[in-house]
Each structure stands twice: as C-alpha cells, then as structure tokens.
Amino acid sequence: MTGLLLSLQGAVAQGIIWGIMALGVYITFRILDIADMTVDGSFATGGAVCAVCIVGGMNPILAVLLAMVAGCICGFITGLLITKFEIPAILAGILTQIGLYSINLRIMGRSNLPLMQSDTVFKSISELTGLSAAQASLVVGVLVVILVIVVLYWFFGTEIGSAIRATGNNERMASALSVNTKTTKIIAIMIANGLVAFSGALVTQSQGYADVKMGVGAIVIGLASIVIGEVLFGNKRGFKLRLTSIVVGSIVYRVIIAIVLRMGMQTDDLKLLSAILVGVSLALPVMMTKRKQVNLYKKLTGKEGK
Amino acid sequence: MLKITKVSKTFNLGTVNEKKAIDQINLTLDEGDFVTVIGGNGAGKSTVLNLIAGVYPIDCGTIELAGENISLYPEYKRSRLIGRVFQDPMMGTAADMGIAENLAMANRRGKKRGLRWGITQHEKETLKKRLEKFDLGLENRLDAKVGLLSGGQRQALTLLMATLQKPKILLLDEHTAALDPKTAKKVLTLTDEIIKEENLTAFMVTHNMKDAITYGNRLIMMNEGKIIFDIKGEEKKNLTVKDLLQKFETATGEELNDDAVLLVKD
Ligand SMILES: Nc1ncnc2c1ncn2[C@@H]1O[C@H](COP(=O)(O)OP(=O)(O)OP(=O)(O)O)[C@@H](O)[C@H]1O
Ligand SMILES: [Mg+2]
Numbered sequence: 367m368t369g370l371l372l373s374l375q376g377a378v379a380q381g382i383i384w385g386i387m388a389l390g391v392y393i394t395f396r397i398l399d400i401a402d403m404t405v406d407g408s409f410a411t412g413g414a415v416c417a418v419c420i421v422g423g424m425n426p427i428l429a430v431l432l433a434m435v436a437g438c439i440c441g442f443i444t445g446l447l448i449t450k451f452e453i454p455a456i457l458a459g460i461l462t463q464i465g466l467y468s469i470n471l472r473i474m475g476r477s478n479l480p481l482m483q484s485d486t487v488f489k490s491i492s493e494l495t496g497l498s499a500a501q502a503s504l505v506v507g508v509l510v511v512i513l514v515i516v517v518l519y520w521f522f523g524t525e526i527g528s529a530i531r532a533t534g535n536n537e538r539m540a541s542a543l544s545v546n547t548k549t550t551k552i553i554a555i556m557i558a559n560g561l562v563a564f565s566g567a568l569v570t571q572s573q574g575y576a577d578v579k580m581g582v583g584a585i586v587i588g589l590a591s592i593v594i595g596e597v598l599f600g601n602k603r604g605f606k607l608r609l610t611s612i613v614v615g616s617i618v619y620r621v622i623i624a625i626v627l628r629m630g631m632q633t634d635d636l637k638l639l640s641a642i643l644v645g646v647s648l649a650l651p652v653m654m655t656k657r658k659q660v661n662l663y664k665k666l667t668g669k670e671g672k
Numbered sequence: 673m674l675k676i677t678k679v680s681k682t683f684n685l686g687t688v689n690e691k692k693a694i695d696q697i698n699l700t701l702d703e704g705d706f707v708t709v710i711g712g713n714g715a716g717k718s719t720v721l722n723l724i725a726g727v728y729p730i731d732c733g734t735i736e737l738a739g740e741n742i743s744l745y746p747e748y749k750r751s752r753l754i755g756r757v758f759q760d761p762m763m764g765t766a767a768d769m770g771i772a773e774n775l776a777m778a779n780r781r782g783k784k785r786g787l788r789w790g791i792t793q794h795e796k797e798t799l800k801k802r803l804e805k806f807d808l809g810l811e812n813r814l815d816a817k818v819g820l821l822s823g824g825q826r827q828a829l830t831l832l833m834a835t836l837q838k839p840k841i842l843l844l845d846e847h848t849a850a851l852d853p854k855t856a857k858k859v860l861t862l863t864d865e866i867i868k869e870e871n872l873t874a875f876m877v878t879h880n881m882k883d884a885i886t887y888g889n890r891l892i893m894m895n896e897g898k899i900i901f902d903i904k905g906e907e908k909k910n911l912t913v914k915d916l917l918q919k920f921e922t923a924t925g926e927e928l929n930d931d932a933v934l935l936v937k938d
Contacts, residue, residue, distance in 0.1 A: 524786070525786055525789070528777060532769065535766040535768045540748075540777075541751060543751060545777075
C-alpha cells in the first residue's frame with residue numbers, strides 16, 4: 367500500500383514538471399493551431415544543456431534558465447522554417463527535431479549524462495527544508511507551475527499575446543489588423559519550446575541524468591495532457607483554468623501510467639498506451655464538436671433564413 | 673489619396689492556367705471619394721482590391737496610398753493604412769475571441785503592439801459607446817465570443833473594426849453579398865453612414881447596379897481586367913441601370929451576355 371502511495375506521489379510530482387512541457391505544447395497546438403514536432407527534440411535539448419551546465423559546476427537555477435534559452439532558439443529555427451520558408455509546420459518541426467538529435471549528442475558528448483553528486487534545485491530545497499526528495503520535487507514543481515501559469519496568463523492578455531491568439535484564430539483577420547503574423551508565430555513557437563526545454567531541464571534534475579532519447583514521444587504526452595484536461599474541465603472555461611487543466615491533465619496521465627505499470631504492464635507497451643489514449647481523447651471531443659456544430663448550424667441557419 | 677499606376681497582375685504565369693487578371697490599370701482616388709465598382713464575374717474587381725491590400729504582390733506598376741509608395745509592402749504593413757471588410761463574414765473577425773477583444777485588436781491597427789494590456793477597462797467603455805451607435809444590441813455582450821454572432825452581426829462588427837482607427841482607404845468586397853436582403857440593407861446603410869460621418873475614402877465592390885448608383889460619388893465598371901467606365905459627380909447622380917447596361921455594351925462591343933446578366937439590376 368505504501369508502495370502504491372509512494373509511486374502515486376512520484377507520479378504527481380512528475381506530472382507537474384512534465385506539465386510545463388504540456389503548457390508549451392498547448393501554445394502551439396491550441397493557440398497557434400499547429401502541431402509542433404520540435405518538442406521531442408527541444409525537450410532533450412533542455413535536458414542536455416542543463417546536465418552539461420550542472421556537471422560543469424554551474425548553479426542549477428542558472429542551468430535551467432540557459433536550457434530555456436536553448437529551447438527558444440530551437441523554436442526560432444522551426445518558426446523561421448514555417449514563416450520565412452513556408453515549409454509546412456509538421457515537416458518544419460520534424461526537421462528541427464531530427465537535427466536536434468545530433469546537436470543534443472554534441473552538447474552532451476555522449477548519449478546519457480548522469481548528474482552524479484552535483485547540486486540540483488531539488489537537492490538544495492530538500493537540504494534547506496528537510497523535506498524528502500520526492501516532497502521537494504513536488505513543492506518546487508507546484509511553485510514553478512504556478513509561476514509559469516501566472517506569467518502565461520499575463521502574457522496572453524497583453525497586446526502581443528492578443529495578437530498571437532488572433533493569429534492562431536484567424537490569420538487573415540490578424541494580417542488585416544496590421545499584425546505581422548510571421549513574427550507572432552515565431553514568438554509563440556519560441557515561447558512554447560522555451561517552456562518545453564525548461565521542463566526538460568527540471569526533469570533532468572529530478573531524475574538525475576539527461577538522455578538523448580528523453581524527449582521521444584514528448585509531443586504525444588503533451589497532447590495527452592491537453593486533451594485529458596479538456597475532457598475533465600471542458601474547453602470553454604477561462605484561460606487560467608484552461609492552463610491549470612493542462613497541468614492536471616499531465617498529472618492524471620502520469621497517475622494512469624503509474625497504475626497500469628503497477629498492474630503489470632510492460633514499460634515497452636507504454637508508448638502504445640499513450641498513443642491510444644491521445645487518439646481516443648482527440649477523437650472524442652471532435653465527435654462531440656461535430657454534433658454541436660450540426661446543432662449550431664441548424665439553429666443559426668433557421669434564424670438567418672439563409 | 674490612392675494612386676494606381678500601370679499595375680498588372682497575371683496569375684499562374686507560364687502555366688496552362690495563366691490568367692491576366694489585371695491589365696495595365698490606372699486609377700486615382702481623391703480624398704473622400706466613395707467609389708462603387710461593378711463588373712461581371714471574373715472582371716478583376718476583387719483582384720484590384722487584393723492588390724491594393726497586398727494579398728498578393730503586383731507584377732508591375734506602382735500603388736501609392738496617402739503619399740506612400742506601398743507597392744512592395746507586405747499585407748500587414750499596408751493594413752496600417754487600410755480598413756477592410758471581406759465578402760465572407762467569417763473572415764474579418766476572430767471567432768474564439770470576445771467582441772471587446774476583437775474591437776481592441778482593431779483599435780490597435782497601425783499601432784505598435786507591446787506588453788501593455790490587450791484591452792483596458794477605460795477602452796472597453798469607449799468601445800461600448802462606439803458599438804451602441806451601431807445599434808446591433810451587442811453593447812451588453814462585450815465578452816461574448818464572436819463565433820456566436822450571426823453573419824450580419826459579424827459583418828457589421830467587422831465594419832466597425834475596419835473604421836475604428838480611421839483608415840486612409842476602406843476596401844469593401846461585396847461585403848453584403850453573403851447576407852439576407854434585410855440584413856444586407858442594414859449593413860449597407862451603416863456603411864454609407866460611417867463613410868459620410870468620418871469622410872472616408874472608400875472602394876466598394878458590388879454586384880448590385882442599383883446600389884452602385886445609389887451609393888458613393890463615383891462609379892467604376894470593370895471588364896476583363898480593365899476599367900472600361902469611370903463616372904463621377906452630377907453625371908453619376910443621373911445614371912440609371914439602363915444607362916449602365918448600355919455603357920457595358922458600347923464599351924465591350926458585346927451584347928448583354930452571360931457576364932452582364934450576372935449583374936443584379938435591382
Ligand atoms: N488567386 C488566384 N489564382 C488564380 N487566378 C485567380 C486568383 N484570383 C483571381 N483569379 C482569376 O482572376 C480573374 C479575376 O478574378 P476576380 O476575383 O478579381 O474577379 P471578380 O471581378 O472579383 O469576380 P466576381 O464578381 O466573381 O467576384 C478571374 O479569372 C479569376 O479566375
Ligand atoms: Mg470578387
């Protein structure tokens with residue numbers, strides 16, 4: 367029983383820091399309306415940069431910030447491919463992601479880099495407060511996620527943030543209102559991947575190593591968190607709750623994984639489970655929206671007489 | 673105000689689908705001109721409008737607006753000077769954003785966007801007053817998503833958005849064509865009022881010859897990428913639908929063919 371509780375506590379802590387990655391995916395997937403495949407690469411880039419910095423003796427907080435900057439650069443490249451060179455968004459993301467695989471190996475100099483006895487944010491906190499490693503990870507995660515949500519809430523309420531939302535919602539309208547949609551897209555993809563790398567850096571510190579493959583399937587996990595959140599909370603609520611629902615979705619996702627693992631599922635089968643989970647969760651709202659759409663059509667058309 | 677000099681546009685150059693949509697057009701609009709544009713399907717009306725707005729680049733010639741040579745400007749840069757209402761009511765507004773948010777976006781057309789709030793409380797009050805004047809019953813639904821509005825309401829909202837920051841030119845491409853007659857009439861009246869009130873320079877494409885005669889101080893007829901007829905002032909006021917059909921025949925040397933029939937007479 368305590369084993370289950372412990373693994374659930376671990377799952378929640380993991381869900382929270384992976385939730386930051388999901389928030390990044392949300393920016394591209396829901397706000398900008400593109401599926402950005404860069405994520406799988408930039409997540410590992412965040413981890414790699416953070417690991418190298420920490421092993422090199424850098425302050426762990428500074429290492430996280432640097433990882434975030436690296437993520438923004440990854441996003442900038444994808445953004446440039448999409449806007450300046452008009453490469454389809456999916457392909458642009460895949461190109462960056464593939465390229466990043468080599469770059470991440472270069473950054474680390476090998477495929478797996480353990481942090482050994484180096485300081486991490488979590489270690490410092492647990493030393494400072496006397497909390498256990500898992501508890502420290504939970505506390506840090508919650509504080510960081512709240513900070514991220516508050517900053518995102520603020521940013522998407524500003525003029526630039528509104529312009530980004532308009533770009534994703536109706537690009538022609540945004541252009542007609544003097545929004546440089548190339549710039550807004552690039553900014554959004556940069557912020558998204560900055561968050562993804564941020565998350566990758568925290569995951570690295572929490573698990574004690576970076577691995578070149580740590581981002582494989584990250585986009586799917588991000589999407590799963592978003593759709594689970596939407597299924598749980600609906601997607602018509604206010605923006606703050608919307609962001610929170612994604613982190614909750616990420617936690618639920620981790621809890622589901624922890625439970626099926628305890629029930630004896632093979633780790634190798636997890637990716638299939640994730641894919642099915644996302645597939646089903648994405649399909650459900652579409653079916654629901656379609657039904658709603660038909661009803662709305664009937665309603666409006668009846669009124670307008672056209 | 674607007675000066676178009678020797679502008680041409682060919683689509684799909686060098687392919688079997690090559691189509692000369694605009695052929696060496698010259699056009700000068702004075703400040704305060706309200707021009708109505710008619711012509712058959714495929715005459716090039718929308719293309720002229722899109723070339724002014726920068727939706728696609730021009731092949732040659734120059735476009736000057738308010739003394740600025742905008743020939744090579746990208747769309748977003750031109751829209752600092754231009755207000756636009758599209759034919760499709762879905763096109764001019766962001767469906768998932770609120771009414772006030774849409775208006776606030778429009779309120780920043782031509783201005784630098786930074787990290788200030790996307791909409792302020794004080795601004796909301798001002799926008800509410802502007803909306804009240806339009807009498808759409810939307811002033812108390814400022815936070816409602818635009819996607820919930822009807823086509824006519826969305827089109828009227830787009831019109832307000834296009835004129836919130838006074839544009840150097842207002843481009844209207846059959847902006848009432850997708851609406852039912854009653855709503856179309858209302859939006860058209862609103863359009864006329866706001867153009868007069870703000871003394872806007874406007875360019876309005878329509879398929880309705882009667883509307884083209886009733887509204888504006890100048891009328892242009894287009895055919896096969898050329899302006900074949902341009903009339904203004906007193907002469908335009910005395911114009912009849914019959915005159916227009918006649919003009920079409922003499923200018924094109926064609927009988928009333930399918931193209932002309934597509935123009936609605938009343
Ligand atoms: N994006 C495009 N690509 C290729 N051809 C185009 C494009 N836009 C317009 N054309 C062609 O250019 C010609 C002029 O089209 P345009 O849309 O300007 O006509 P219009 O006068 O607005 O007609 P309508 O009354 O039907 O709206 C047409 O032959 C059309 O097929
Ligand atoms: Mg047209």
